[in-house]
Each structure stands twice: as structure tokens, then as C-alpha cells.
Amino acid sequence: MEEDKVRGKAEASGWPARAWRLLSAIRSESPLIQCITNMVSMDLMANTLLSAGASPAMIHSADEIPDFTPHARALCVNVGTLSADWLPAMKLAAQFASQSAKPWVLDPVAAGASGFRLKACLELLELKPTVIRGNASEVIALSKASLGPTKGVDSSHESTDAVEAAKSLAQASGAIVAVSGAVDIVTDGERVVGAHNGVPMMQRITATGCSVTALIAAFVAVDPLHALEATVSALSIFGVAGEMGMNLAKGPASLRMHLIDSLYGLDDAVVHSRVTITSFS
Ligand SMILES: Nc1ncnc2c1ncn2[C@@H]1O[C@H](COP(=O)(O)OP(=O)(O)OP(=O)(O)O)[C@@H](O)[C@H]1O
Ligand SMILES: Cc1ncsc1CCO
Ligand SMILES: [Mg+2]
Numbered sequence: 001m002e003e004d005k006v007r008g009k010a011e012a013s014g015w016p017a018r019a020w021r022l023l024s025a026i027r028s029e030s031p032l033i034q035c036i037t038n039m040v041s042m043d044l045m046a047n048t049l050l051s052a053g054a055s056p057a058m059i060h061s062a063d064e065i066p067d068f069t070p071h072a073r074a075l076c077v078n079v080g081t082l083s084a085d086w087l088p089a090m091k092l093a094a095q096f097a098s099q100s101a102k103p104w105v106l107d108p109v110a111a112g113a114s115g116f117r118l119k120a121c122l123e124l125l126e127l128k129p130t131v132i133r134g135n136a137s138e139v140i141a142l143s144k145a146s147l148g149p150t151k152g153v154d155s156s157h158e159s160t161d162a163v164e165a166a167k168s169l170a171q172a173s174g175a176i177v178a179v180s181g182a183v184d185i186v187t188d189g190e191r192v193v194g195a196h197n198g199v200p201m202m203q204r205i206t207a208t209g210c211s212v213t214a215l216i217a218a219f220v221a222v223d224p225l226h227a228l229e230a231t232v233s234a235l236s237i238f239g240v241a242g243e244m245g246m247n248l249a250k251g252p253a254s255l256r257m258h259l260i261d262s263l264y265g266l267d268d269a270v271v272h273s274r275v276t277i278t279s280f281s
Pocket of ligand 3: 209
């Protein structure tokens with residue numbers, strides 16, 4: 001009943017139509033998305049982008065960035081398996097994106113887990129990401145610029161614990177900040193919007209967070225002037241794919257497969273009936 005009310009409110013706001021329009025734009029335009037990401041996530045991230053209709057390229061060598069990055073419609077930078085030799089390429093690609101006013105999205109994986117990682121994330125923040133997407137612990141660590149109680153790449157907090165941290169990070173950085181969790185929170189520092197889709201089993205598949213960050217890059221690529229709306233749409237669509245996939249899954253491994261199939265097969269009717277996005281302020 002409560003859920004019906006939330007869905008009704010979301011429907012009235014036009015979010016499902018917007019999410020469907022953006023997914024359709026990705027399918028028709030097939031934007032090229034450059035991903036510099038961790039080694040765990042490469043496969044799921046590339047397959048997530050392909051199943052949504054985008055064109056992924058996992059190109060991370062600094063030697064290639066001057067030639068390649070100008071051709072990408074958006075860039076995704078993820079520090080999950082960071083080492084000192086990868087950081088300069090991440091920065092170079094972010095600089096190219098920023099200079100050419102192309103959207104780029106930062107995933108600050110385990111930002112509070114070590115001083116090296118936190119410093120790297122803070123340096124990347126200086127290069128003005130369009131969107132930052134992390135779990136609650138990552139957003140809290142980045143917002144406070146301090147090491148945190150950490151379970152490594154997994155969150156020790158709920159997304160709703162990180163609303164104030166997300167708002168202050170958005171204000172300080174100028175980026176849209178997204179916090180994934182049971183409710184995905186998205187803010188520009190003033191407005192706060194939530195996407196209520198997804199299933200808890202998505203946390204049991206490694207790199208679903210990384211993959212939705214890349215999906216955000218694809219959504220922002222097709223609507224760069226509305227980064228908040230594109231970000232929350234991507235999170236909701238990925239969550240809907242998880243919900244549809246869960247209907248067929250027996251556990252995390254089959255959910256991984258069915259989530260990708262469901263993302264590929266999403267249609268107007270499913271998007272309109274399931275996308276649940278509400279404003280918090
Ligand atoms: N309790 C939950 N209920 C519904 N969906 C969830 C829940 N927790 C996470 N999700 C969804 O799972 C996806 C991954 O979010 P999560 O917060 O686990 O990212 P993450 O910690 O960065 O993951 P990773 O580092 O493995 O990539 C998001 O799409 C999010 O909406
Ligand atoms: C498990 C893991 N370790 C470093 S990155 C990564 C993928 C999820 O963030
Ligand atoms: Mg993550």
C-alpha cells in the first residue's frame with residue numbers, strides 16, 4: 001500500500017517517462033564510454049553498458065588517452081584496484097574530459113581505506129567530476145576527507161546515513177553526488193532525490209556498484225545538461241533490471257546473468273510501471 005503510494009507519486013512526477021527517454025537515447029545513439037576501472041569490475045561493467053545499448057571501451061594507458069579520450073562521449077574513472085602507476089592515466093583522462101566539457105564520473109571505491117587512496121580521490125576531485133557515485137561509507141569518507149571505519153569496498157553505513165555528507169560533498173566539489181544502497185540518494189547539494197528500485201541480492205554480486213557508475217556515465221552522456229536527472233534515472237533503471245532479474249534468479253550468480261538480460265530487454269511498460277523516484281527535498 002505504502003509502496004503503491006510512492007509509485008503513484010513518482011509516476012505523477014514524470015520520472016518514468018524521463019528514464020525511458022534516456023534509455024531509448026542510449027539504445028539509439030550508442031554513446032562511446034571510456035572506462036578506467038578496477039580489474040574486478042571490467043567484465044560486468046562492459047556487459048552492463050553493452051546491454052543498455054552503450055559502447056564501452058576499457059582503455060587505460062596514458063599513452064592512448066590523448067588520441068582516444070576526445071572520441072568518448074563520457075568517461076568513468078574507478079579507483080577500485082588503484083596503484084601508483086594507474087593514477088596518472090586517470091588524472092590525464094579526467095583532464096581531457098574536463099577541458100572538452102565532456103561528462104566524467106568518479107567511483108571512489110573504498111575511499112576511506114588508506115591514505116594513498118583517499119589522497120588520490122581528493123586529487124581526482126580537483127579535476128571536477130560531473131558525478132561522484134559511491135556507497136555510503138565512501139561518500140562519508142570523501143566528504144570528511146578522512147579515513148573511515150571500513151569494510152574495504154563494502155559499505156558499513158546505510159545510504160540514508162550519508163545524506164548530509166553527500167550534500168556537503170556536492171556543494172564543495174560542484175559535482176552531483178549519488179549514494180547507492182537500499183534507496184539510492186542523489187543530490188546537487190540542494191535538491192535530494194531518491195531511487196527506490198533494486199533488490200538486496202545486488203550487494204552479493206561484486207561490481208554492481210561499479211557497473212551502475214558506468215551506466216550513470218552513459219545516461220549523462222545522452223543528457224549532459226541534466227546530470228542529476230540522468231544520474232537518478234540510471235540508478236532506477238539498473239534497480240529495475242535487478243528486480244526483473246531477481247524474478248528469475250536462484251542466487252547471486254544467476255542474478256548477475258538475469259540482471260544483464262533484463263537490462264537488455266527493458267521495455268516502455270516495465271519502465272513506466274516500476275521506475276520509482278521521489279524527491280526528498
Ligand atoms: N538493500 C538494497 N536494496 C536494493 N538495492 C540495493 C541494496 N543495496 C544495494 N543495492 C543496489 O545495488 C547496486 C550496488 O550498490 P552498492 O551500494 O552495493 O555499491 P558498491 O558498494 O559500490 O558495490 P561494488 O563496490 O561491489 O561495486 C546499486 O544499484 C544499489 O541500488
Ligand atoms: C572486490 C573489489 N576489490 C577492489 S575493487 C573491487 C570490486 C568492487 O568494488
Ligand atoms: Mg563500489
